[in-house]
Amino acid sequence: MPPFNLRALGRAAGVTRRRELVRLAPPRTQARQHHPSPFDDDGDSNATKWKKTQGWRAAQAERDLPTTVHDKEVEKGLEHGLPGASSIVDRTIPTFSRGELPHFAGINTFMKAPFLDDIRDVGTYDVAVLGVPFDGGTTYRPGTRFGPQGIRRISALYTPYNYETGVDLREQMTMCDVGDVFTIPANIEKTFDQISNAVAYVSASGAMPIIMGGDHSIGFPTVRG
Template sequence: MANVNQEGAWAQRAEAEIPTARREEELERALAHGLPGAPTLTDRTIPTFARGELPHFAGERGTFLKCPYVEDVHEVGDAEVAVFGVPLDAGATYRPGTRFGPQGIRRSTNLFGTYSYELGVDLREQLNLVDIGDVFTIPGNLEKSFDQISQAMSHVVQQGTMPVVLGGDHSIGFPTVRGLAAHHEGNIGIIHFDRHVDTQETDLDERMHTTPWFHATNIRNAPATNLVQVGIGGWQAPRAGVKVGRERGTTVITVGDVERVGVERVAETALEIAWQGAEAVYLSFDIDVIDAGFVPGTGWPEPGGLLPREALNLVRLVSEPGLAGIEVVECSPPYDWAEQTALLSARVILDSLAVQVRAGKLGRKAAARPRAAWGPTP
C-alpha cells in the first residue's frame, strides 16, 4: 500500500534541517531597536515596536510623507516629531479593517509633496520629522495591546518628541492618553473630533472603540471637564455614553452648532475649554466626523458630518497654539474607495503640523546627527 503521507513526513523532517540563525538575529534586533514588550506580555520575544516579519499587518512598509525612517527607537529623541502606527481593530464593534489604517495613510502620502501653498510651509525643510514604524499590537487581546500602545507613547514623549499616531480604531484613545499623561504634571486637555461620543464604560463587555474617553478621563490629570467633543450627532450615540458625558461635565459641540456659530467660534470655544487649567492639549481626530460621503473607509460611517473644508479649517485653528500630540483614527482601507479616507486622514496631520510650524510651535529642533535624506525608504 502506498504511503499516503510520504510528502508530509518528508516535510516534517526537512524543517528540522533548516537553520534559524537569521530569525534569531531578527528577534535580537527587534528587541534592541524596538524596545522589549510591555510587562504583561508572556512572549518576551515580542518588542514594543514591530521590527521584522511579525505581525504581518505592521512593520516597515514605507514612511509617512517619505520622511526618514528610524530603525532604533532609542534615537527618537533626536527628532522633533515622530510618526508611528497603531494597527489595531480588535476594538471595532462593527466594521474591522483599521489594523491596515497606518499602511493606508502612509501610502496615501505618496500623492503629496512636502510643501503647502496656502500655509506657506515646507515640512521637509522646516520640520525634523521621522517615522518609527508601528506598535506591535496583539489582535486577540485589547488589554495587552493597550499596554504596548501606552509603553510606545510613553517612550516617545519621554524623549521630548511630539507623537503623531496613525490608528487603528478609536479604542487606542485611552492608552495613548495614558502614555502621554504619565509625563505631564499638570492637566491634559483633549480636543476630540467625532460623530460619536465614545464615553460609555464598556461595549460588548470590553473597552472598545466606543469607550476611550470614559477611561481616559479617569486618569488623574486628564479630567472630563477638559474634554471637548466636536461633530457629535446622528443615530449612533449610545445613551449610556451620553449619560456619562452629562454626569462628568464634558463639552459636546454638534455639527449643527458648527453651522450655527461658524468654524472660528467653535475653535475658540474648544481651545478655551481644553486649555483651561491645562498644561498641554492632545488632538484626537476620528475620521468619521467627516460626512460619510467623503470617507467611506471607516468603521462607523455616519451621514451628516462635517465637510472636509470645515474639518480641516477647524484642525488648523485648534492646532495653532501647539499640541502635545495628534492621533488620527478609524481609517479602514478595506472599505475605502480611491484612497479618499486615507487622503483626508493624512491631510489632518499635515495641516496640523504645518500651522504649528507657521506659528513657531514646531520647527525649532535640528537633528542631532545626520540622517538619511527624505525620500523613499530603502
C-alpha cells in the first residue's frame, strides 16, 4: 500500500475547493479602481475624468496660490545664508539652511515659522505659537513637558499647504513662534500664573495664541488668560 501523504491530500482538497468557489461566484463585470478608469464610457474623455477628482482640484488650487512670501523667504535665505556653491544649479539654494527647506534641517520652530525674540512685536503677526513645557499636573505618567519640542520637531517635516482645505498658511496668514513659557517646576500655581500672563499678553496684542502643551492641566490657565 503506498504511503499516505496528508500534505498532498490537503493541497488537492484546497485546489478543488477553490475551483468550486470560482465556478459558483458571479461573473465580475468591472473591476473597482481608485482612479478614473479609461474603460468607463460615459461620454467624457479620460482627461476630463481626472479633472473631476479632489486631488486634481487641490493641485490646481495650489498652482493658483501666490508665492509672494515664499519668494521673499528664498531671497532672505540667500542674503542671510550666503548663495550656494558654484556647482549648485538651483540658485535659490543657500549655503546655510534658512527657511522651510530642507525639512530635515534648520532650527526647529513650529512649521519653520520665524522665531520672534522680542515678544513686544507679537502684534504684527496673525498667529503666535507658544509652548508650555509643563507636566506638574499629571497624576500618572510625566513627560509631556517635552511636548513642545516634539511638536516642533515633527511639524518641521510638513508643508504649510493643506490639500483638503486649499489653504497655504505661509501665503494666507502671518505666523511666528514665540518660544516657550517659563514654567516653574513643582509649583503649579505659579506656573498657571505664568501661562495666563503669556496668553493674555498675546491675545491683547491682536495675535491668536496657539498653545502646545504640556499636560491637560494647562487648559485652565490658558482659558483664564
